[in-house]
Amino acid sequence: MSLTEYFELLFTxxxxxxxxxxxxxxxxxxxxxxxxxxxxxQSLLGDAISHAALPGIALAFLITGAKDTxxxxxxALVSGLIGTFWIKGMVSKTHLxxxxxxxxxxxxxxxxxxxLLTFIQKQPNxxxxxxxxxxxxxxxxxxxxxxxxxxxxxxxxxCILLLFWKEFKxxxxxxxxxxTLGFNTKxxxxxxxxxxVLAIVLGLQTVGVVLMSAMLLAPAAAxxxxxxxxxxxxxxxxxxxxxxxVLGTAISASQNNLSTGPVxxxxxxxxVVFSFIFSPGRGLFFREIxxxxxxxxxxxxxxxxxxxxxAKTHDNISHPHAIRILNNFQGFTKKSLQQMEDKEWITINxxxxxxxxxxxxxxxxxxxxxxx
Amino acid sequence: xKTPLAVQVDDLTVAYNxxxxxxxxxxxxxxxxxxxxxxxxxxxxxxxxKAILGIIKPIAGSISIYDKPYEEQRKLVAYVPQKGSVxxxxxxxxxDVVMMGTYGSLxxxxxxxxxxxxxxxxxxxxxGMLSFKNRQISQLSGGQQQRVFLARALVQNAAIYFMDEPFxxxxxxxxxxxxxxxxxxxxxxxxxxxxxxxxxxVPEYFDWVTFLNVKKIATGPVKEIFNxxxxxxTYGINYKVAINK
Numbered sequence: 001m002s003l004t005e006y007f008e009l010l011f012t013x014x015x016x017x018x019x020x021x022x023x024x025x026x027x028x029x030x031x032x033x034x035x036x037x038x039x040x041x042q043s044l045l046g047d048a049i050s051h052a053a054l055p056g057i058a059l060a061f062l063i064t065g066a067k068d069t070x071x072x073x074x075x076a077l078v079s080g081l082i083g084t085f086w087i088k089g090m091v092s093k094t095h096l097x098x099x100x101x102x103x104x105x106x107x108x109x110x111x112x113x114x115x116l117l118t119f120i121q122k123q124p125n126x127x128x129x130x131x132x133x134x135x136x137x138x139x140x141x142x143x144x145x146x147x148x149x150x151x152x153x154x155x156x157x158x159c160i161l162l163l164f165w166k167e168f169k170x171x172x173x174x175x176x177x178x179x180t181l182g183f184n185t186k187x188x189x190x191x192x193x194x195x196x197v198l199a200i201v202l203g204l205q206t207v208g209v210v211l212m213s214a215m216l217l218a219p220a221a222a223x224x225x226x227x228x229x230x231x232x233x234x235x236x237x238x239x240x241x242x243x244x245x246v247l248g249t250a251i252s253a254s255q256n257n258l259s260t261g262p263v264x265x266x267x268x269x270x271x272v273v274f275s276f277i278f279s280p281g282r283g284l285f286f287r288e289i290x291x292x293x294x295x296x297x298x299x300x301x302x303x304x305x306x307x308x309x310x311a312k313t314h315d316n317i318s319h320p321h322a323i324r325i326l327n328n329f330q331g332f333t334k335k336s337l338q339q340m341e342d343k344e345w346i347t348i349n350x351x352x353x354x355x356x357x358x359x360x361x362x363x364x365x366x367x368x369x370x371x372x
Numbered sequence: 373x374k375t376p377l378a379v380q381v382d383d384l385t386v387a388y389n390x391x392x393x394x395x396x397x398x399x400x401x402x403x404x405x406x407x408x409x410x411x412x413x414x415x416x417x418x419x420x421x422k423a424i425l426g427i428i429k430p431i432a433g434s435i436s437i438y439d440k441p442y443e444e445q446r447k448l449v450a451y452v453p454q455k456g457s458v459x460x461x462x463x464x465x466x467x468d469v470v471m472m473g474t475y476g477s478l479x480x481x482x483x484x485x486x487x488x489x490x491x492x493x494x495x496x497x498x499x500g501m502l503s504f505k506n507r508q509i510s511q512l513s514g515g516q517q518q519r520v521f522l523a524r525a526l527v528q529n530a531a532i533y534f535m536d537e538p539f540x541x542x543x544x545x546x547x548x549x550x551x552x553x554x555x556x557x558x559x560x561x562x563x564x565x566x567x568x569x570x571x572x573x574v575p576e577y578f579d580w581v582t583f584l585n586v587k588k589i590a591t592g593p594v595k596e597i598f599n600x601x602x603x604x605x606t607y608g609i610n611y612k613v614a615i616n617k
Binding site: 095 | 389422425426427446447449451453457458459462463464465469472475476478479480481482483484508510524
């Protein structure tokens with residue numbers, strides 16, 4: 001199936017439509033809430049949470065003996081939340097730094113989860129097959145009910161986000177100050193964290209425990225490059241998330257054997273790389289161009305300054321001088337003189353140059369510009 | 373008539389883990405003073421402010437603002453944190469940061485409107501930053517960032533201002549601009565409590581001073597208590613002799 005065929009099928013094929021819608025919604029909620037994780041410098045928290053969810057899935061299966069998605073995800077939610085608040089508790093109650101706490105909880109929960117998974121696989125229960133799909137996710141298992149659940153959670157988190165927008169923003173920027181204004185920062189913090197955990201848990205079925213954090217961080221990291229406004233960043237992150245979901249599903253569906261989760265994550269990563277290089281304000285590419293332009297500009301001004309030194313000894317500032325007398329000054333070329341003429345700083349007549357009044361004023365004010 | 377006490381601290385003790393950072397502090401700040409808190413690094417100056425503002429939970433002690441518990445008097449208090457305490461790469465503008473000063477009086481959920489925006493613009497103008505209102509905050513210089521923080525506190529229109537090293541890392545122009553604003557606030561009857569590092573400028577800038585080094589060494593009018601004796605007690609060396617060597 002080619003990509004064009006895929007997009008044609010999208011409107012007729014029920015399964016394909018469900019999966020695409022599911023990954024798109026997942027991308028939106030992850031991008032939105034991932035922005036908060038990135039701005040709070042808690043990027044790795046997402047990784048720890050998703051790994052911490054694994055034992056919850058296994059335990060939910062062991063207790064109920066059924067493979068109902070909602071119950072398994074409920075288990076994931078509970079153990080994800082336990083892991084998260086354990087990390088937060090460790091950081092506030094002990095001397096441990098947050099990366100240490102994250103690492104400890106991540107490996108502890110993941111190890112325990114793997115242990116339970118292998119234990120389940122040894123059971124004579126035929127039902128157990130396929131639990132390991134939560135490791136890397138399997139979008140093909142998405143059904144309409146799953147997508148509906150995702151839509152509901154996304155809707156609720158959007159409402160919460162809009163309702164507490166001001167509180168979220170100020171907590172992200174300056175938590176101590178927020179406290180002095182009388183806001184219950186713990187409540188805001190728990191609210192944000194709860195929804196981040198919820199988004200991660202929703203994605204486990206599609207993207208899996210191992211790659212889930214990329215889904216959360218990549219769209220947000222890409223979006224940060226394009227804007228200096230929080231609202232725009234969150235909107236862009238959601239859009240990048242949706243695009244990653246849809247394009248990733250399209251690519252994996254059109255190339256028969258590629259699993260969807262990793263492809264979605266790779267597409268999201270492409271967005272990140274592209275943004276890091278080509279975003280106008282912060283991108284490496286334009287920064288390099290700006291840097292070079294500045295250097296060239298400075299070179300021109302150096303030459304101008306030298307000309308100014310010569311010209312100001314004459315009564316008539318536009319008195320022509322031979323180009324040759326510039327020779328002992330490094331850093332001018334035919335091209336740079338031409339550029340100076342284009343800027344109307346000088347006029348060139350044969351082998352002679354003359355400063356214009358515009359060039360004279362420019363040179364005079366070169367070092368008078370006070371910093372703001 | 374006796375001037376009322378703006379801030380009163382009784383038996384305040386703060387400890388991170390075992391080592392006390394502040395030990396049994398009693399402090400009474402009369403209304404309308406411009407007070408410096410001075411002391412060596414690690415003396416607990418920032419901690420004192422944070423404990424008064426409820427950011428850090430003390431082990432013991434009580435705080436009152438105009439004779440009532442701090443929790444009831446929050447609206448009378450504004451805070452200027454250390455500039456380095458936040459991430460200036462946060463995606464927002466100078467105006468937006470100053471608007472945050474209005475969030476406290478707005479309370480939960482309610483959004484700032486035209487009235488709040490007007491107040492924020494006025495505060496920006498007061499600190500000479502109006503032309504930078506739409507500037508992304510990471511593109512401001514250190515001094516400008518400090519002015520934005522000051523404007524955010526001005527918007528709160530408080531009676532008592534707590535400031536944590538507002539002169540740190542700013543150039544002379546900004547320092548003068550800030551101290552003029554502080555003096556203006558004092559003239560308007562506000563009380564200002566400022567963590568300060570530069571001992572040379574204490575007599576010139578402030579009329580009240582507290583010497584702190586885990587314990588409170590002395591507090592009172594600069595004219596009466598800013599002397600060798602207290603400096604030596606606080607810094608452990610004979611300050612004037614040491615710098616004149």
